Amino acid sequence: MHSERAGLGLRIAALGGLLFLHLPILLIFLYAFTTEERTYAFPPPGLTTEWFAAAWNRPDIWEAMALSLKVALIATLIAMVLGTLVSAAMSRATFFGREQISLLIILPIALPGVITGMSLRSAFGMAGIDFSTLTIILGHATFCIVIVYNNAVARFRRLSGGVMEASADLGANAFQTFWHILLPNLGTALLAGGMLAFALSFDEVIVTTFTAGQQTTLPIWMLEELIRPRQRPVTNVVAMIVFAATFLPILAAYYLTRNGSETAGGGK
Amino acid sequence: MMAHHSRSGANSDAAMIAILPERGLADRLTGLFWRKPKLLLALMITPPLLWLGVVYLGSLAALLLQSFYSIDEFSGMVVQEFTLKTYAELLRPANYDVIFRTLLMAAAVTVGCAILAFPIAYFAARFARGRWKAVFYLGIMLPLWSSYLVKVYAWKLILAKEGIITWAAEATQTSAVLDAILTLPVIGGNSLSTSYIGMFMVFTYVWLPYMILPMQASLERVPASMLEASADLGATRAQTLRTVILPLAMPGVIAGSIFTFSLTMGDYIIPQIVGNSANFIGMAVYQLQGTAGNIxxxxxxxxxPIVIMVIYLWLAKRAGAFDAL
Structure with a gap:
């Protein structure tokens, strides 16, 4: 119906906007190779790869990365189990309090992170819980549930109830139906949700600063460098690593779900 | 019953399969779930509800409770008695300024995002087809999800006095324009990275995708027939835009503004890294609970922010913004 083309002004504005979204990130890659140590001078006076070796030999970076990976993996697993359960329940039936539960699930990301962080901080303080890796995971898993939920609930909606009934009619019990029918059908949606949750957790800094105490995750390491820059070239390399650790799972999630009616990442 | 089937010849095998004996616990549970679907529902929903209820709602309750306590001015200890004294402190000029400044920035960022987002969302919704559709989808989605800190860091590089903007201004002989902008009262500063303009730019950049997506969703739902009708009735492009498209895109704009407003209001990283170290709500929360110890x-x-967002959401709901999410 619309054979008409977009006006030149609109095309320039739209493509310009898209470039505006991407060019700043590309700059990170350039700066990772700069020979300039003390300022953010542009253009870089020269290019070098020595900072990659320098970053590689830094135990503090490895420790921060290990903690971030551990937190992200455990939080993602918890979120995948809880998110799948709640999406299964929500897609099955209408029951009393359904609306309230869906509000409760999205609340941790609907409210600004500082509120989630400050709330957890108050609760830990009142309950006398000391900061530990567990307190970080507790916070991360909470806001990751909604990511898994969003992906799984869309797939459940598309999945017809017929296949489950067919499975039961053929003599499968509930667990066999879950393993052979439900899980393969949910597979890519769950995987996509898990990857997005991992990316979100690996990169999270706002809630983490309230629940980490003295521990340093990779984003917290970066934040300290941002506030008081001490080793700019190494920070540039770390920024690249953090970017890759979030970018790749997101891309994978997109390719896992792009053929479905629901594509991953619609709601963050 | 079995005897009955065995007499009916060819049907008997099928019947035997259909009425298998229970093979253990798994089958008995399956039967139980079948007879009592509510039980299965309860089993599924209890763990996530317990988690969210205890960890999240419990924490929110703790937050609310803490806000009604106060701090003893001499000992610095938290007095666990109900009082409104702490809330009254919010109205002190210094604290009131923090709230006012944050709301002003959140409003400015929301307007900035809406203006930048519109052409992208409009093009993606109406003109992008096939390959370009995918390009726009990924082009909006990837910046939305990619690392928040890395994006802020990239802008630290861009806005630095020795950074790419200064270089570009020199290369294009427009340094005078940049300097003129920086000498503006209040919003200007020593360099872009220490001014409100710089902070506004970073906020607008990081939250822009949150505005594009709902805007695009609502624009995709504008029926093409309405645009044709508008053209048939003699409207120019600008008139169609103003009287047909924009009003129909409004729910999307409001939905997007929920994100941009809420995210700006709660952020404390960007005002800490870019800007003139003026205080914002998020920063105040962080400093008060940390170094100041005034939980x-x-x-x-x-x-x-919770109260403001509740009011905002209530108004947005009345404007029909939730259909665009």
Missing amino acids: PLAAAFAVV
Whole structure:
């Protein structure tokens, strides 16, 4: 119906906007190779790869990365189990309090992170819980549930109830139906949700600063460098690593779900 | 019953399969779930509800409770008695300024995002087809999800006095324009990275995708027939835009503004890294609970965005913004 083309002004504005979204990130890659140590001078006076070796030999970076990976993996697993359960329940039936539960699930990301962080901080303080890796995971898993939920609930909606009934009619019990029918059908949606949750957790800094105490995750390491820059070239390399650790799972999630009616990442 | 089937010849095998004996616990549970679907529902929903209820709602309750406590001015200890004293402190000029400044920035960022987002969302919704559709989808989605800190860091590089903007201004002989912008009262500063303009730019950049997506969703739902009708009735492009497209895109704009407003209001990383170190709500919460050790006042500060967002969401719901999410 619309054979008409977009006006030149609109095309320039739209493509310009898209470039505006991407060019700043590309700059990170350039700066990772700069020979300039003390300022953010542009253009870089020269290019070098020595900072990659320098970053590689830094135990503090490895420790921060290990903690971030551990937190992200455990939080993602918890979120995948809880998110799948709640999406299964929500897609099955209408029951009393359904609306309230869906509000409760999205609340941790609907409210600004500082509120989630400050709330957890108050609760830990009142309950006398000391900061530990567990307190970080507790916070991360909470806001990751909604990511898994969003992906799984869309797939459940598309999945017809017929296949489950067919499975039961053929003599499968509930667990066999879950393993052979439900899980393969949910597979890519769950995987996509898990990857997005991992990316979100690996990169999270706002809630983490309230629940980490003295521990340093990779984003917290970066934040300290941002506030008081001490080793700019190494920070540039770390920024690249953090970017890759979030970018790749997101891309994978997109390719896992792009053929479905629901594509991953619609709601963050 | 079995005897009955065995007499009916050819059907008997099928019947035997259909009425298998229970093979253990798994089958018995399956039967139980079949007879009592509510039980299965309860089993599924209890763990996530317990988690969210205890960890999240419990924490929110703790926050609310803390905000009604106060701090003893002499000992610095938290007094665990109900009082409105802490909330009254929010109205002190210094604290009131923090709230006002944050709301002003959140409003400015929301308007900035809406203006930048519109052409992208409009093009993606109406003109992008096939390959370009995918390009726009990924082009909006990837910046939305990619690392928040890395994006802020990239802008630290861009806005630095020795950074790419200064270089570009020199290369294009427009340094005078840049300097003129920086000498503006209040919003200007020593360099872009220490001014309100710089902070506004970073906020607008990081939250822009949150505005594009709902805007695009609502624009995709504008029926093409309406645009044709508008053209048939003699409207120019600008008139169609103003009287047909924009009003129909409004729910999307409002939905997007929920994100941009809420995210700006709660952020404390960007004002810490870019800008003139003026205080914002998020920063106040962070500093009060940390170095200052005044958890009740930090909690009271954190309640402010909650109250504002509840009002905002209520107004947005009345404007029909939730259909665009």
